[in-house]
Amino acid sequence: MNFLQNWFKEWAPRVERYLFGAALIVVALIVLSQIIMTNARARFFLNRTESLEGRPYNWFEEVGPGARTTASPGQRAADSIYWIELGLRKGEGPLEVLCNGAPVGILEAGNLIVYVNPGDIIEVRGEITREQPAVIEVVSTRGLSSPQVGTQVMAYGDYDLIGWAIPQNGE
Numbered sequence: 001m002n003f004l005q006n007w008f009k010e011w012a013p014r015v016e017r018y019l020f021g022a023a024l025i026v027v028a029l030i031v032l033s034q035i036i037m038t039n040a041r042a043r044f045f046l047n048r049t050e051s052l053e054g055r056p057y058n059w060f061e062e063v064g065p066g067a068r069t070t071a072s073p074g075q076r077a078a079d080s081i082y083w084i085e086l087g088l089r090k091g092e093g094p095l096e097v098l099c100n101g102a103p104v105g106i107l108e109a110g111n112l113i114v115y116v117n118p119g120d121i122i123e124v125r126g127e128i129t130r131e132q133p134a135v136i137e138v139v140s141t142r143g144l145s146s147p148q149v150g151t152q153v154m155a156y157g158d159y160d161l162i163g164w165a166i167p168q169n170g171e
Contacts (some may be wrong), residue, residue, distance in 0.1 A: 027085035070129055082143045084122060087111040091134030095126035095155060111139050128157035136162065143167055
């Protein structure tokens with residue numbers, strides 16, 4: 001037993017030094033690789049996912065004058081645009097329309113066009129009595145397979161789901 005203890009005392013400090021040195025080298029390599037990845041050209045060659053990235057989605061306003069929309073005048077692009085037109089069919093407004101949890105417009109008498117991106121979640125909320133729920137209808141959409149035109153949702157005032165914006169071409 002004494003032989004093993006002596007052997008351990010002799011080799012343990014050397015192994016600890018090598019392990020500590022190896023750990024320092026690994027940390028230095030990680031920091032260096034992260035610094036290299038901040039360069040766009042190097043990232044393109046080192047990261048296979050980078051070459052698969054697409055162009056960001058842009059919106060533009062393509063509705064007639066006087067239409068109530070959630071788009072700002074500066075939203076213009078030549079790419080695809082998606083919208084959902086909602087109408088209040090029964091009940092009283094105003095209802096707040098939310099896109100991904102953020103307010104984007106108020107639905108009252110008439111229709112409201114909400115510009116969306118693929119994957120966005122559309123909800124409504126407002127002060128409605130449980131006895132007389134509001135009925136919201138999807139009047140029209142552009143470029144979306146869901147929510148479908150004609151879909152009616154009964155809103156009770158809480159966060160009521162209209163649907164997810166799912167494009168027709170499967171983007």
